[in-house]
Amino acid sequence: MIEIHLFEQLVAFAEHGTLSAAAEELHISQPALSRSMQRLEEELDVKLFERQKSRLSLNENGELTVRYARNLLLQENSMIEQIRAFDRKKRTISLGSCAPILVPEFVSLLSQLYEGMTISTEVTGDPRLLSRLQEGRYQLAILNKKPDEEEFYSCFVSSEQLYVFLPPVHPLADADGLYLKELDGQTFLLYSQTGFWDGLCRRKMPNARFLMQQDMEVLGELVANSALPSFTTDCVMRQADPVSDRVAIPILDEEAHASYYCACVKSEKARFRPVFRHYEKK
């Protein structure tokens, strides 16, 4: 058994060319490194270096050993990372959501129900959300379709209706309802973390421009202080202060009405029973 730090030091030497440079990199003295390399040779019982009095260099054995050592070090690091990830996973619940609206509510609920667990969330419009749930990258998902009952357990959570949010002076501001295609070609302010809504808008309005905003607060400012149309939903309007004088006009496209389902893989149904019960009793 040869300690791995000797191999690490050998690799450092290989990368720096001299003991002094490698020693500096490793935060040890040059003599210490010199002795370590001697010990490595001794323990392997193989000569690894050409010694030309004032110049140390790897011989063929040394080159080979460096290649193997790099490999071993990579493997150990990846091993340690995987162990830590495995452990972390057990103490975190990852939630993937197709839309942002329910995320805060879920974080709060999960924190209450699963004390001590870390809740990590991700909003994505990516249709692979479901397969990631299956692969274990998420333990819970908020979807806008009820998933296959063979593989997943799910329950309805709530629904959301999309509105276009227009300044009163906008030519369409007095409509009772609009289809997205009627809005195509215009320039919108859009929050960047809208999950599947983003894809919907781009699909239905291929000629529109979207000024993406990372920050909800900045978006609010811009909505309040510009004439650019933006979007909102019934849920958002219920939560947020109605500061602006904008008018919200419902989008009539069928997909503009989303039904949200909370889902987990069937094998974890028991674990998440409290979550489902919370929504089923409503």
Place this chain on the structure above:
Amino acid sequence: MIEIHLFEQLVAFAEHGTLSAAAEELHISQPALSRSMQRLEEELDVKLFERQKSRLSLNENGELTVRYARNLLLQENSMIEQIRAFDRKKRTISLGSCAPILVPEFVSLLSQLYEGMTISTEVTGDPRLLSRLQEGRYQLAILNKKPDEEEFYSCFVSSEQLYVFLPPVHPLADADGLYLKELDGQTFLLYSQTGFWDGLCRRKMPNARFLMQQDMEVLGELVANSALPSFTTDCVMRQADPVSDRVAIPILDEEAHASYYCACVKSEKARFRPVFRHYEKK
């Protein structure tokens, strides 16, 4: 970076179930092992054990870590072995021979020509001798056919004639020459390290019985003190004392006359030039 001996100790614990048993196996004290495992947890920053006051056991993380650790230890060991083998190979010349007769002469020659090198030899009737030469398992080979000149360099060394070695009372003892098939069905004393001769005898005399002898000295005794036929060759008779009163009758089969070639892969021709020169000038 986590030192590998900690993983080794973890595996020992996993295999023995208790710290005390594992500590004994590892030739360290129980407290030392206890502290090592605490340090491993600390350095990984992951809990690996269930602690029930007087019983220590692996939790899920621990089980996973043990699996990874076994793997890592195997890899390190194999790495060390391969490095040593690589080094050893550079200081040993492996000779594969299809027949035993030239081996001592070659060992002596190689020892003189390549001072400090270890000479390792193997006699085999295996037809893969040539492919093993190509793969580098042997650096030199003694063959009974001249090999492909595209891939190998070779030169003629000497030839050998097979004789059947009969007691004077044997019914065929006064023949001038014999084919192997005429001897089929009889029982022979045979040295076990005869290389390709062995295969020849079995092929040409499918009904013969062979009493295999590992030890040349024992074989000599039996030849001198039994009536069982055996084999010899011109080369052997030239070297050995003619102690026995047996008669040697030449075998007339074409294959009973072997021509030996010394061969190496072409890329090593230069390295072995002294060997070839030694035989070419004869």
Place this chain on the structure above:
DNA sequence: TCGGATTACGTGCACCGTAATGATC
């Protein structure tokens, strides 16, 4: 003369073993 490797030497501390403690069967 400087940069680099090795050798010499004294020191500190990390790790060990023994002993004590606590806990469980």
Place this chain on the structure above:
DNA sequence: GATCATTACGGTGCACGTAATCCGA
């Protein structure tokens, strides 16, 4: 009481750093 793990404690070996030496450009 026996077994097993952990904590306490004192001792020591070993790997470290500093300093000295040697060598080559």
